[in-house]
Amino acid sequence: MSETPDILRVNQLRISFQLQRGALDVVRGVSFRVPLGKTVALVGESGSGKTVISQAIMGLLPKAGSISGGQILFDDPLKVDGGEPVDIARLPRDGREIRHLRGGRIGMIFQEPMSSLSPVHTIGNQIEEALRLHRPIKAGEGRSITEAMLEMVGFKNPHRAYRQYAFELSGGLRQRAMLAMALICHPALLIADEPTTALDVTIQAQVLNLMRSLQSDLGMSILLITHDLGVVANMADEVVVIYHGEIMEAGSANDIFRHPQHPYLKALLAALPHFDMKPGERLTALRDTSGDLAPVMTSRRQTLAEQTSTAQPSTPILAVNNLRKTYPGKRSGILGKRAERVVAVSDVSFEIKRGECLGLVGESGSGKTSIGKLIMRAIKADSGSVVFNNGSGPVDVLALHGPAGRRFRTAIQMIFQDPVSSLSPRMTVLNIIREPLEIHNQGSPSEQTARVADLMSAVGLDRRFLNRYPHSFSGGQRQRIGIARALALDPELIICDEPVSALDVSVQAQVLNLLKDLQRELGLTYLFISHNLAVVDYIAQRIAVLANGRIVEIAPRGVLFRSPAHSYTQALLKAVPFPDLDHPLDFTSVALRGASNPKNWAPQFQDEGDPASLTPIDLGQGHIVLARATIDRKELVA
Template sequence: MDILRISDLHIGFTVHGLARDVVKGVSLRVPAGRTVALVGESGSGKSVISQAIMGLLPRAGGVTGGEILFRDPLTPDTTIDIAALPAEGKAIRALRGGRIGMIFQEPMSSLSPVHTIGNQIEEALLLHRPMSKAEARGLIETMLGRVGFKDPVRAYGLYPFELSGGLRQRAMLAMALICQPALLIADEPTTALDVTIQAQVLDLMRDLQAEMGMAILLITHDLGVVANMADEVVVIYHGEIMESGPVEDIFRRPRHPYLKALLKASPHFDMQEGERLVALREARPRPPAAPRAMPLPNAGEQAPLLSVRGLRKAYTTGSRSFFGKGTQQTVLAVDDVGFDIRRGECLGLVGESGCGKTTVSKIIMRAVTPDAGSIVFDDGRTQTDILALDGEALRAFRPRVQMIFQDPVSSLSPRMTVSNILREPLVIHGKGGAGEQAERVRTLMEDVGLDVRFLNRYPHSFSGGQRQRIGIARALALDPDLIICDEPVSALDVSVQAQILNLLKDLQAERGLTFLFISHNLAVVNYMADRIAVMANGRIVEIAPRHALFSRPVHPYTKALLRSVPFADLDRKLDFKLAAPGGASDSSHWDRVFRPDPEGEALTHLPLGGGHFVLARPGAELREVA
C-alpha cells in the first residue's frame, strides 16, 4: 500500500507578475514502512515538493496541476488529495503535524527560541490529541527518552540554545513523531551535523521507523546517506524526475548522465593521488594566473609558516546573582593545542562540533584572546609573535592571514554590492588608488570564475556556490600568506562543493597559498589536506599525513570518526551500531592508554614515525593497541 502517491505534480511561482514553473510533472510514491530518498541539488524543487505535501507553500507559489494523494493506514478506504485542500482549512491542519510529520534542515531556526523544548512538543501533541497536561508530559518525556535524551525530565525544561546541534535535531524528531505519524518528511535532517551525530540520528530514525511502521520521504543531496537509508531513490533536476528506482539499480546501474555525474562529484576515500572531483558543470573558465613575483622557497628547508604552541582557552558559563551566588561552570574549550603549518601545505583540522576547532581559528585570527600559548608567524624574513601584536602593528599584520567563513549568506553584507564587498579590504588597508582598486576587483572576480558584469549585484541575487566564490575572492583581495577555511563547503550541494574544492586547489597551486582547512567532513578533508590533525575535547589527539591517518588510524576517537562516515557504496554499508557508541568524544569508551591517569603522568604526543603522532600515556605500546 502506498501512503503517498504524487501524480504529474506541477508547482508554479509568480514573481514580479511573471509565472514560472519550478516543479514540472513530478510523479513518485512512498510505500508504507519504506524509505524513499528524493535526491537533487539546491533549486531542483525538492523542498518545494515537501512544502506542497505539508500545505506550506509560500503565498507566491501554488499547485497548478496534478495530485498529492495521501492514504492513512488508520482509514485505508479514504484517500485525500492534499493538492485540492484549502491552504488554511481544518483538513490540512489535521494532517500537518498529526498524520504527516516533518523534520526541517536547520533546527535552530525552526524551533522557537523563547519556549522550552517540552512546551513546543506539548503544543504539537495537544493540537492533535487533546489530553490532560500531566498525561501529555508523561508521553513527551517518554518520547524524549526514545530519541536519545539521557535525562528526559531535565530536557523538557531546556531551551533550544542550551542544546547542541545534534540534540536540537533530536528534539525536532521528537516533535515530529509525538503524534505517531504515518509519514515522516525529513528535509536534509543531518546536513549540518557531524558524522558521528549524523550516524546516531539516522540510526534513531531507522529504529523508530521499524517500531512505528511509518513511511519516510528523505530529502537530501548526500548520496552516502541515501545508500545507507533508502529503499527507493528518486533523482530530480530542475523540477523534473531524471531517474527513479530501487536503491540497488540506482547505485549499481545508473543510466541518466546527470545521476552518473552526481555520483562522480562526491569526494570519497578511494580517490587516487592527483585525481580531481568531476563537477557537474564547471564554473566560468578562469584565466591563467600571473607568475608570482617571488619563487616559493623549498618548504623542507624553511621554518614553518605558522607555529602554534600550548594554546589554552577556558570559557565560564552560567549566571551569578546579585549576592554572588549562582551556577557557574568553566569549560576548557582549547587545552594545550600545538601544531605547525608549513608554507604551501594544507593542514586539515577535523573533529566534532564543540571540540574547539573554531576557537583555535579565532585565536589565530586574533578574534579571541587565549589564556596561554604562543603563535609565531614566519614569512622567511621576520618572525612575528601574533599574540603580542597590538594597535597599528596588528592592523598592519591582518592582511597576512584571512578567513573564508562557513555560511556565505551571513558573512556577506546584504546592503553592499559585490564591488563594494571586494573593495572594502583594499580601502581599509589603503591598497592603491580608486582605479587600481577597481582593476584589482575585476581581476579577483575572474580569479574565482565569476563574470565581471555581476559586480553591481547584491549577494541575494547569487546562488550559494557563487556567494562562497565571492567570499573566497574577498579573502584573496589582500594577497594573504595563510587562509583559514572554516567549514567552507558544509552548506553547499555536492555539485557546487566540487567546484569550490577544485577552485581552492587550483588557487593553492597557482599562488602557493597555505590553508588551515577546518571541517567535520572527512572525505572533503581527505581530498584537500596534506596532513590532518584530529581534535577531541579541546586537544589534538592524533596528527599525521593524510594517507597514514586514513590507512592506519591509532586513536579510538579517529577510528570512531572514520567508522561513522556513510559511503555512497552499497557494498560498504555503515554499521550504525558501531558508529559511535555513547558518543565518539566520550573518553570512557577509549582504551585506558588514551585516557589521562589522575595519579600518573600527563598524556603526551607519542611519535609513531613518518610525522604520525598520537596523544597517549608516556611509554604506551601503541602498535599493539592499533
C-alpha cells in the first residue's frame, strides 16, 4: 500500500436491514481506504454489499437500512487546516452537512443511467440543478458552465445536448451525461457504481478513458464499484474484494492479479472467459448448478433421429439472404419534414449449420437485435429471405402466414437480454414456462406440468420453486427460467440475444456452461448475439461482425481473433479490457471517436457513398471480409 494520504477511510463498517423477521446484517465489519488522487476498485458479485456501501457513503441508504457500527471518515482536501475528517456514519440522514457533501464534494455515477436521469427534464436542466444546489453562481452563468462540462465529457455539440432528453441519447452518451452531473461541482471523490456494465467495449473504453483523463485534470479520487476484472486491471491502483458483506482480500492491483491468495478471488479469475482458452476448456463456475438433462432427452432423441435420417449434412439449418430493414426517419417538429429513412439492417447474408453456434457481434445500434427479430418474424423485413431447413424441406420463413406460421414458431425460440422485463411479475414460474405449451396445445395439463418440472431440473433449478414468482430469484436464476421457457417447445434453433450481458462474471460462467451443455446434449443450434467478444469466443464456432447494419467480416473464431482483416474488427479487439496487467488497454490507440464510423476505417473498406462498391471477398478458411471489389486479396490478408 502507498503512503499517500487518504481521502476516505471506512473502518469496521456494519450495515443492517430491518426485515419482518428481524435485523439482517448485509455488511459485516468492512474496512478499506481510498488514497488521495487514486482509484480503488471494490469488486464482488451481486448481493455482496458493494452498492449498499456506496449508498452509506453518499447518505442514501434505504429507510429499512441503517449503519449499525463503524466509521466512514471523509477527509476533504479543501477543509480548513487542522480540521478533523467528517464521520459520515454519524451525520443525520437528511441533514445540512450530508447534503453539502453529497453531489458537492462526493459525486456518484449510478449503474443504470436511464433510471437515474429524469425523463421529463432536459440533460442540461438536470446537470445545472446539481450546480446551483452546491455552488453560488451568477444569473446566466449556469448554462455556460454546464455546456462547458458537457464538452469536457465528450459531447460534440454541447449546446444541442443541453436541450436533449435522456431518451434521445445512446447508452454511452447517457453515461457521459451522468458523469457530467457527478463532476459539475468538481468533487474530491467520485463513486462510480458499475459505470460500464451494459456498454459496448468501444463505448466502455471511451468512458474509462474519460474518467482517467478527468481524474488527472481535476485531481479527484475514484471508488470504482464493479464485477468486471478487466476494467479493474486497467483502472485501479488498489483492489478490495468483497463477498457476502466481508472483505476477502485487499491489496495493490499488482498483488491482486499476480499473486491472488483467497480461493474466492482465484475462483473469480477462473470464471472469466479469455481469448487463449484451449478447445474444450470450460469456465470454472463458483457454484455447481449443473442441470439434469435426462428427463428432457427422451423426446429429443426421437426428434433428432427423425431429422438426422432426412437432413443433408451440407444443408444449413438457417440461410439468411440479402435481409434488409429500414425505419422512418424522425420528424423535425410536429409538422416538420421527416428525415431520411434509417437503415437498420442492410443486405445481410449468412448461414448457420445444424448444431453450430454462430456469434453475431457489434456495437449497440449495429442491427444485431433487429436481425434476431426479423428471423423470429417479430418485425417485418423490407426485403430478403430467411430459409429454415431442419431436414423436412426448406421453409421460407418470411412468407409464412396463418396456421403454417403458428406451427413454425415452435422451431425457433428466443432468450432475451433482460430476464427481469422478459418475465411477467404476475405469473408464477410454472405458468411462465408452461405458457408456450398452452398456446400451442402441446399435452394435457398434467403432462405440461411434468414437462415444466423436467425443464426446471434441466436448467439446474429446484422443482420446488415452481410456484414462486420471478422477483424471488436472482438474476442468474431468472435467466435460467428464460432458458427453460425457450426449451419448452423443443426448438431446433435458439436466438440468444445478449443473454449474459447483465450478469456477474460468476453467474455468467454458469449460464454459458449451461448453454454449451444444452447444445451438446440436445443438438441445439444457436445464433448468439453479444457485444462481449470474449464471451462469443468461448461459446461460438464461427463469428460474424456487424457494423452499421452490414456484416463486415465473418470467420471461424480462431481465424477471426488470430488475424482480423477489417478495421472495425481490429478496433473492437483493441478495446477489450483484459484482466491481465501484462496486456493493458492502450487508450491512445483505441478508436475513441467511433469504431463504427467508416471514416475511421482503412480505404479498402470504405464505400464512399456507394454501398454496391463493397463485396464479400473470400480470404480462405471460411474467412470473408466486406471490401472493395477492386482490392487485391493479398492486401487484405496482409
